[in-house]
Structures are given as C-alpha cells and as structure tokens.
Amino acid sequence: MPKDGKILIVDDNKELLLALKLYLKPHFNSIHTEHNPNRIQEHLQKESFDIVMLDMNFKAGINNGNEGLYWMQEVHKIDKDLAVVFITGYSDVELAVKAIKKGAADFIEKSWDERKILSTLKSVFELLKSKRAIKGLQKKQKHLNECINADKDVFLGQSDAMQSIMAMITKVAPTDVNVLILGENGTGKEVMARTIHQSSNRKSEMFVSVDLGAMHENLLESELFGHKKGAFTDAKTDRTGRFELASGGTLFLDEIGNLSLAAQAKLLTALQNREITPVGGTHPIKVDIRLICATNMPLQQMVNEGSFREDLLYRINTIALELPALRQRADDIDGLANFFLNKLTNKYNKSPMTFSIDALNELKAQQWPGNIRELEHAIEKAVILSDHTIIEQSNLFLNQENKTSLKDDCYNLHDHERLLIEKALANCKGNMSKTAKKLGINRSTLYEKIKKYEL
Template sequence: MAEPQGKLLIVDDDEDILVAGRLLLRRYFAEVITCSRPADIESLMQEHEFDAILLDMNFSPGESSGQQGFFWLRRILELDAQAVVVLITAHGGVDIAVDAMKLGATDFIAKPWQNEKVVATVTASAKLRRSLREGRKLQQANQELAQLSAVAGQPMLGNSSAMRSVHTLIERSAPTDANVLVLGENGTGKELVARALHQHSKRSEKIFVSVDLGAIAESLFESELFGHMKGAFTDARDNRIGRFQAAEGGTLFLDEIGNLPLHLQAKLLTVLEQRQVTPVGANKAVAIDVRVIAATNVPRETLADENRFRQDLLFRLNTVEIMVPPLRERREDIALIVDYYLASYARKYSKPQPVVAHEAMTAILADDWPGNVRALRHAIERAVILAPTDELSVQDFHLPLSKTARSEPHASAASDNEDLNLTRMEKQAIELALRKHQFNISHAARELGLTRAALYRRMEKHGI
C-alpha cells in the first residue's frame, strides 16, 4: 500500500460517524480531521488545504431536507471553487444528493455505508483534487512561461529607413495569422523580428517556441517536431509531444529552415497543409493550432532553386516576407547600437559606462561586420570587460583582420615575422571560420571539425 498522503475533513454531527470515518480512512490519508460543528468549516479551511471533504447533508435532529448540506456546500465552494466535496446522505436522500451534485458536489455516500464504497469514493475524489491542483499549477506555470518566452532578450535597435520598413511590415502582419518568412544574414536579428511578430499578435498571451533546425539531427527531426509514442524507437521510454504541439495556440519559430534537406521539407509541408501532426509510432493524427514563422540566412535566389528548396513549401511559408538588412547597409544605426550595449554591459558587469575614442568609432563605422549586430554586440561586451581604461580604443574592440589578411587565409609559407603561437593560431582559425560562414555556428563548427558545444567552449576561451 502506498504511503498515506494529503488531508481529509469529515463533517458530521454524529460522533459515531466521525470516529468510524477516522479509523477507516486514516490508512489512506496522512491526516484525517473531524468536525461536529459545520460552523467550524471556514476556520478549518483557512488553516488546512484538504484533498477531500466528507460532508453530511443534515445537522439538526429530525432534519431531512438537505438544506443545511446545500448551504455548507455552497459556502465551501465559495471559499475554494476547486474543493472536492463528497456528501453523506441517508438512502432516502439520494435525490437530494443528486441535486447537490448539480451544485458542485463531487460524489455521495449513502448511510449506512459500506467500507469498501467509502474508501473507493473518497480516495478517488482526493486524486481528482490533486489532479486539479497540479493542473492549476501547470496552467500558471505555462502562463508564466508564455510571458517569458515572448520577451525578447534585446530590443530591435535602429531608426534607419531600412529598419523602419521592417517595423512597418511587422506592424501590418503581426495581428494576422499569416505565415511569415524572415530573411537575412546571421546576426541581423531574425529571431527578434519573430518575437516582435508574436508580441503584437493575437497569440501574444500564448507561448513562443523557438526551434533551431540546424541543431536537430535528421534522424530526430520527426520526433522533435511532431513528438513520439512510448516504444516508437529504442530511447522512446515515454510519450512525448513535439514542438508543434508544445506551441499550441501560440507561435512556432523555425530557424535555419533553408538548411533543411528536401525529404524533410516534404514532411514539414504536409503538416502545414493538413494542420495536424502524427507523432512517431502513433496511428492517429493530432490537430494543431500554431502560427509558423520561419527564418533563414540562405539568399532569396537560392530558395528559388527547386533543387535546393521546395517551391510549394516556400509558398506556404512566405505569405509575408521580411528582409532584415545587414549592418553594413544601415551604418547610421551603428552609433545607437554601440551606445545601447555600452550602457547595458556596464550595468551588467558593474563598471562605469565607458566612452569610445574617435578613432575607434571611425573604425567601427568603417567595418563591414559580417557577423552583423551579434558580432558588434560581442565586440562591445569584450571591450567593456577587458579594457584597462574608461576610453575604448581600436585595440579594445579587437576589430577583424585587415581585408588583405582575410583574402590570404591559406598562405603556403610562413615568413620570419609570422606568429606561430598555437593558441593565437587557433583563435585566428575560429575567427576566419566564423567570418567565412557569417557567424553561422553550425557551419563554422563543421568546417573546423568540432561540435557546436566544442566551438562555443573555444569561443568563450578566446573571448570571441
């Protein structure tokens, strides 16, 4: 027998009933509290959280109408709308008990009772109460998660004409349920656009689920997105919902969709057309209600190649298309971005807010920033942490190699003056790979022969 848990309240004016009930049910509850005066119910409910309440219908000699039970049932439900109340009634009062159940009672027990019936009814009612309690906690947790998931970690900064066009498209398309395709280089802020669309949509109170398709192995694609049933494959020890079902009622953001193989594109298209998913190992499809926002750094002309991307899927995804401009095409926003992150990181690391020397700002404005806002943000954070003074110089920002150096990354011979320090060479190789792949971590890691996690560790090691 499982360890007794929870609390039970028995309310009856018959002491024999109270004693019998306590002796019978104390094996099934951690605490059984008895009460002969219904007037004490309110104070007891304030002091305890009961899993079930066993309530008599009549408390006065000769009373059989059940009106007293109706009164206290209503009062209990006023105090706790989710209270589980099991009524105690005489055989002749079954009709009264049924009326009481219509008012919110969970079940009833007829006198004289049968012990097996009492145990089964009360323990089942207590389980219902625990389920309701857990459901309420889960609902509250989901609401909190939905609010947190919808909050972007950073704002979309910029007043340039290019960024004003992006904001206009967001404002016009956000209130609709239209699928949106966000295009742009790595680091331009495509996820920020997706979060802004969610925040200004009718689904803003629901959850925002982000999925990096580039980080999901092909063999796990269906399981991750559509879910799986217990036993569907070797490691499927439990039923699991996929990302589509997790985003029910909210927004699903599919990042790096341009790198999805054609055979997986077909599976995604089927889901978008039918608006339902079939978990791996299931025989029945599950309807879904999600808004899909996709993003990719793949150029538009590449997406138009039917050998690289299914055109019918593209039509499904780009009802609205938003192009996020690279930083080099909106240089007038750079100073605003620099000021924002200087203040942000100074607060984060409890340092005085530094200023940028004129030469350093000139170099920042002149750089192409192939990693875009993400790369600029990292450079600012590193400078705030490591700069020896409150005035940041060109050296503090560790600006990229010169264009000449970048154009000759595979020089076949080393000059006498070339730096052969292994640590610095590793750092340079990582920087070159990141810049070559426009700061796409998955692609850079693959070229370097590393896992994404290993690359992140080395980037942290070198302050990249």
C-alpha cells in the same frame, strides 16, 4: 454553439447502445458505440476519444464488476488520460464506487434518468477539459521559465531600411499570416520574429524558438512533434514537441533552409493539417500556431535545384521580410553600439561607459561580416577588458594582425581552429552554408563550434 466531446460507449445491450446514442448525439460532437469489448483497442487506435462509457458486467450471470475494471485498465494502458464512466445496474452501485477508487471518473445507472446521465457526462467532460488545460500549462511552464528572463528591450534601428521593415511589421503582426525572414547570419532575425510576436494578438501566449541548423536530423521529428514513452531506446518519458508547446502562440523555425527533403515533407503535412502526431503516438494532436521562419539561404534557388520543396516555400512565405546586413545600415551602428554598451555594463556590474569619437568611427568603418552578433561580441570584449569609463579605439581590438591570420610559431589546435573559422566566416561574409563547405564540415558542426568559441 458548436458541440464538443467524443464518447465511445461499450455495452453488450444493443438496445441500450442505440438509446444512448440517440439521446446523447445532440449534446456531444460524436458518439460511437460498440457491443464487443474486445474491439475497444481497435477503436482507440483509430480515433481519439474524451470519454469511454463501459458496462461493468458483460457476461450473463457474472456481477462482480471485474470485467469492467479489467477493460478500464486496458483503456488506461492506451491512454491514461481518458475518462471512464461505468454503466451499472441499481444493485452495482457499491461496485461503481469501488471502480471510482481505482480510477473511474464516475458512473451512471441503467435506470435511465436522462437528466442524471447528461449532467454526469457533462461534468466529467468539463473536468477533463480543466485537467487538460492544467496539464498544458504545466508542459509550458518549463519553457516559460527559460524565456522569462529573455531581453525585453531591443534596439531595432532608425535607418530608412529598418523603418521600412517596421512599417510592414505594423501591418503584418496583427494577422496570423506566415512570415519568412531572410538575411545574413547575425542580422537579428530572431529579434525580429519576437517583435512580430509581441505586436500580434498572440503576445500573451508562447513564443517558441527552434534552431533547425543546430539540430541533428535523427532528433528533429521528436523535437518538433514530441514522442511517447518507449517510442525509441532513450524515450524514458513522454516529451511534448515544440509545435504543441507553441499552440496558441508563435512557432519560430530558424535556419529552415537546413531541413532535409524528408523533414520538409513532414513539416508541410503538419502545417497543412494543423495537427501533429508524436513519435510512437497513434492519435493526432490539433495545434494552433502562427509560423515564422528564417534563413540566410537562397530558398528559391534551392527550389530550382530540387533541394527545397516549392509547396513548402509557398506555405511559409506569405509575407517575406529581408533584413539588411549591418554594413548596409551604418546609420544604426551608433545606436546599436550604445545599446549594447549599456546592456553589457549592467551585465558585468561595470560603471557607466561611453565611446570616444574615434572608437565610434572605427565601429562604423568595419564591414561586420558577422553583423549585429559580431558587433555585440566586440563590445562585450571591450567592456570586460577596459579599465576606464571611456572606450577608446584601442580597446576594441578590431585591427589585431593575428585576427584573421595563423601564427607560424603557434601550434595550439584550439587557437588555430578558432582563427580558421573566423577567417572562413569573414571570407564568406557570414554565410553559414558557404563557410561550412569551405571548412569541409557540416552546418550543425559549424554551429556547435561557433557556440564553443563564442564567435
């Protein structure tokens, strides 16, 4: 059975240090000793410990315990969650009780009762693990609350292309291999990532999604790895990063092709070492994630051009899945349309609706440059505006003359900007990088405007 737990013992009695180290070494992962309390900070900055054992009195002739209490405060300034166990003489028991009231985990006496020493440290360590587990659950609770109402029912499709992908997922999902999902914008890459997670051995743990395309470069490291209070101007409290939130489960990084080379290097280091260090932190945190990434960008071409790291590409695409565009899977449009129709009539408390044959034929005749997302938005608009239980072709508003053309007699900037973005998206067939370049804006700005106009 593997040993666990790292202990730092600080006492001016070198013989006691040696005796404790020899006795405890077989029972814990590592034992470090130090006779000079002034070097505590140095030890804690180099390594992370679970328990610090502290002498209550370092100076000869002084037995008030204030030194021990002082050093405990210094330890907790560095890491408030570290468990401190005091080493006391028989006559110092009252001082030890006072120390417990001020935050110590427990105390042991120098009378050398081996069984008492070991049982005390084991109990403190088990309690510490329980507290950490509870704290981890509390960190995840907010994210769980956000995800609890996420749609569980999805329609993946019956077309040959989708059935081939699902056959591959059946083989891949039970493993922990990294998966790269490719495809145009709006093809359902996050839905596919969630499907992989729900079919995996990690399905009872967290699925954490991060949209890298919509994230500002300056916030990326804090978002992924977390930060400590005071790490920068607005860091009012500690923040848990997405890697730590996803530990034990699945981390989905959408639009990974949007990362700068500097961010790619940091991500690669975290994936290779399977640990992260929060911004402003000194101790690395071990993480256990299943990584799924997605992009609509040509990563191999970017590698050739020098804008994407080849070693990172190898790391993230153990298995690559390419989702077809909606125009390439027309057999699925009937099923998707009816799935969204049922979902949206429930959302807006409408009576059950159906499509006319002409309406379905019109849906299948469209090119859908925005893919599934564009289809859903079109049906949502029809559900909201229709006063009847049958949605006709005219209710779909798919062939309006002003859909992709600017009106000469309209000077409303809001309307023109929306139409211009729609036109650019259609012209670039949903490719976000090309659309942003054509519009003369960056990708994160384009994402913000797409969300603003619900495109």
